[in-house]
Amino acid sequence: MPDDVVAPYLSYDKIRYKAEEFLLHQHPQRTIPVPIEEIVEFNLGRVSVPIPDLRRTCDVDGFLTGDLRSNMVDASLLAEQERRYRFTLAHEVGHLILHGDVYRRHAFHSISVWKAFMGKISDEEHRWFESHAYAFAGLVLVPGDDLQRYLTKTMEWIQRRGIFSETHREFAWDWIEDALAEQFSVSREVIHRRMDKDRLRERFSM
Amino acid sequence: MGAAMEGKRSFGEFFKARRTALGLTLRRFCQENGLDPGNISKLERGLAAPPRGEKLEAYARALKLRKESDEWYEFFDLAAAEAGRIPKEILEEDQIVAKLPALFRTLRGQKVSDEQIEDLIRLIRSH
Secondary structure: OOOOOOOOOOOOOHHHHHHHHHHHHOOOOOOOOHHHHHHHHHHOEEEEEOOOOOOHHHOOOEEEEEOOOOOEEHHHHHHOOOOHHHHHHHHHEEEEEHHHHHHHHHHHHHHHHHHHHHHHHHHHHHHHHHHHHHHHHHOOOOHHHHHHHHHHHHHHHHHHOOOOOOHHHHHHHHHHHHHHHHOOOHHHHHHHHHHHHHHHHHHHOO | OOOHOOOOOOOHHHHHHHHHHHOOOHHHHHHHOOHHHHHOOOOOOOOOOOOOHHHHHHHHHHOOOOHHHHHHHHHHHHHHHHOOOHOOOOOHHHHHHHHEOOOOOOOOOOOHHHHHHHHHHHHHHOO
């Protein structure tokens, strides 16, 4: 087994390209919200395994298994928190697409070897792995073109009602993020980060 | 999983194929029918024995099997064939290893403790 466990260098633009490529193959219809559950289960054939108390016990929402065939997810997340569950699935797809090669190179065959593998990943490398998967999940669930299109429509709607005035600017942006979160079926935080990354607040400011 | 090894579908494989053919994800199927995703997942993976009686009929209805159709009979035949099987409650080590996380870090981005690793292995072992 190779000694070093290093995250590949991936710029945000490269991850954007990978996310677009993924959507092109897996969801050419480009409907919103992106049906990530169907893509993962039906197209990719990945099984979701609900684990009771996973979050309380291990402080994780879910994870891609080492054989890359299933996603273990907290049972209450799957049953009760649809948006968070969707993001978890997209995040794990991100690991599969962006880091599958790394995992395959470091295949482990016993619990002790797995523990050693975990110990070899430095905090910095781990942050890179996670940051790639977060970016990928956001770009898959909230594709750039669609975000702009929905934002334009929502802005038009809100302007017609005179809500977007100087005095109500913060309130208006909050309202917009909530509305977009609903449309894309993600959390408001995901919309906020995607708008930051695409600099949409600056471009759409009045 | 004798049936699967002989080339026949197991009850769990039949169940999953039927659910998938309905275009329903595990979450959606369970939500629409008031079922527990954990139980259905175990059933589909052959880690729980098929139920009997009314519960089995409720599953057949949830899968929209037409009463007395070929699929209806196949569903009940497969359930009967596996009724006496004692599901493996405990996974072997190689099965656990395959299900360990490819990456494992807490929601707060911290490395997991040895205790959390042991807890995780215990959870995987029983699910």
